[in-house]
Amino acid sequence: MKNLTVRQSEILTFISDVISNEGMPPTRKEIALKFGFKSANSAEEHLKALDKKGYIDLHGGTSRGISLNKPFLGIPIVGSVAAGSPLLAVENVEERIEFNGNIFSDSVDYFLRVKGDSMNEVGIVEGDLIAINKRKDVKPGDIVVARINDDVTVKTLFHLDKRKVILRPENKNYKDIEINPAVENFDIEGKCLGVLRNYN
Amino acid sequence: MKNLTVRQSEILTFISDVISNEGMPPTRKEIALKFGFKSANSAEEHLKALDKKGYIDLHGGTSRGISLNKPFLGIPIVGSVAAGSPLLAVENVEERIEFNGNIFSDSVDYFLRVKGDSMNEVGIVEGDLIAINKRKDVKPGDIVVARINDDVTVKTLFHLDKRKVILRPENKNYKDIEINPAVENFDIEGKCLGVLRNYN
DNA sequence: TTTTTTACTGTATAAATAAACAGTATGAAA
DNA sequence: TTTCATACTGTTTATTTATACAGTAAAAAA
Incomplete structure (x- = not known):
């Protein structure tokens, strides 16, 4: 292009x-x-x-x-994220969907396809599309997209300060993830605005 | 109007x-x-x-x-359903949302706001909007909107014939619902196409 | 019964619009 | 250095478009 x-x-x-x-x-x-x-x-x-x-x-x-x-229209759906690549890199965009905005509380920058069952207990299951707004300012309680050492994950933000970040999976089979952002490579990619699931 | x-x-x-x-x-x-x-x-x-x-x-x-x-545009959101009234009766429509179609596998006739936790284990939680296509021809495995004696419910259809219908909640705290459509007033209102959830 | 609404045809025209042509000027690419 | 792309102004024109006015006819409402 x-x-x-x-x-x-x-x-x-x-x-x-x-x-x-x-x-x-x-x-x-x-x-x-x-x-x-x-x-x-x-x-x-x-x-x-x-x-x-x-x-x-x-x-x-x-x-x-x-x-x-x-x-070039529509909101990109980000599927599997190649390690280290920007989320919205062309190779990560599996398709785009037409979507007009008034449904979620903020503008949707992209949809991320959910992998795994770590958020099952709040109704986010494998294959779901979660609507993401790119932003750094998130607060405890928000479901966030975070990058930890080239790994992209979706979790509930439990605690965030300069020396400690705690990300909480919403599934009792998983443990909290604790990160020291001064040591590890950590970044907030965005906030989850909602969920879109399509059966069949 | x-x-x-x-x-x-x-x-x-x-x-x-x-x-x-x-x-x-x-x-x-x-x-x-x-x-x-x-x-x-x-x-x-x-x-x-x-x-x-x-x-x-x-x-x-x-x-x-x-x-x-x-x-007069957009897809109606059906909130609480007054007993005995048609789902799409004006008094049941809490609002409408702009929505353009290509997201779900079939056309969305309305969204139904979910009450209760009976479908929690498949990621349908209280407050979710589920996209419904009005149709009678549903098959086992489909998540359906059914009306049982003026009561509207969302469950997985497990079995359906002239003498017996089994609706299955997706939550181990609930039991299957077994209906004899010859005796009880039973009707399929539609099929659930997907889920829309908006945080905050 | 008379009036109003619906559902059209047919004509006309002012205004909106697309789009071509002729220029000027600047910066980047060949 | 010459060409090409960008980014404009200014003018012109054919076409598109909205929209008014004058009719006809049938059905519905008053």
Whole structure:
């Protein structure tokens, strides 16, 4: 996929926002207005660039005839995470799902497919998709995605300070995980906003 | 809410379909084409009727300026079910959520808010929303919504024939429910397609 | 029975919109 | 150094689109 310029990226985001908020894509004039272009043709040329690079499809002769290109739409589902790679690296994204936001309490950056039974007692089971919001500021009680020495795990955060982190599995067959972030490589990847499970 | 005529309902459905499939609302001409109207004005008048009845909002002077009215959109969430009332009766619908379909394996007719812990061992816990598809043809192994003598319950279907139905709670503290549909009032309301849980 | 609503055809037009063409200017790539 | 891509302004035009007005006809409501 070809890279977008900053401006092109802004315009792509704007189109996506307008579709979400207004229920229809913007016109060239509306794009020009938003970015302060004095000519609608500026918008036209950005659209052509986005089309050429494959991010949108332009439907000739149609008002508001802009559609976002599916493969780059939707929320990524992160499956198995290769050790050491960023969660959202392309090789970890198993697919994307169309999803419009108003369901969870915050915006969903990605879904993570759950492995294992360590969170069974709070109703998170193998194969579930958990909705994740990328953030570092989590508090005890939150279910978090954490990275410990290149290993990604989902647990309830029980305690967090500079010298000690305690992650609690929600299954009595497992023990608490205690980490010294000064010694071990530890990072909070995000907060779990909810669960999505699809039978069959 | 005022009732729609058959034609108006067809047109509302078409608008909704076009938005889903094309990513933008149709023009008057496109509506006329779809229904075989020889004049775009026929579409215009139907739109005005739908606007007047509150089902859509028309944005004057804007191409494709049709938006569906939120309160009638989205998938209903059924909360507590009043004894004897149809599940989808207005008094049982606690709210609606925007939701676009491609997530579950079949279309979601409504979400049911889970009460109690009888399905805990398969990860369905109190407060969860379960996605339901209205259908009668369910098979053993399916998680179903059933009505037993005006009581609505969610269980795994274990056995089903004309003389005996066995519903199985997924929690060892509960016993199987055995029903004789010839004697008791029993009905399958739908099949559970999946689970949606929102923390906080 | 009269009025209103529904459901259309047919015509017309102002405004919205897409999109081409002609420029200017800058920075990056070949 | 020349070409190409980016990022604009400014103008123009054909087409799309919304939408009003004038009718016809049937069914429903008052």
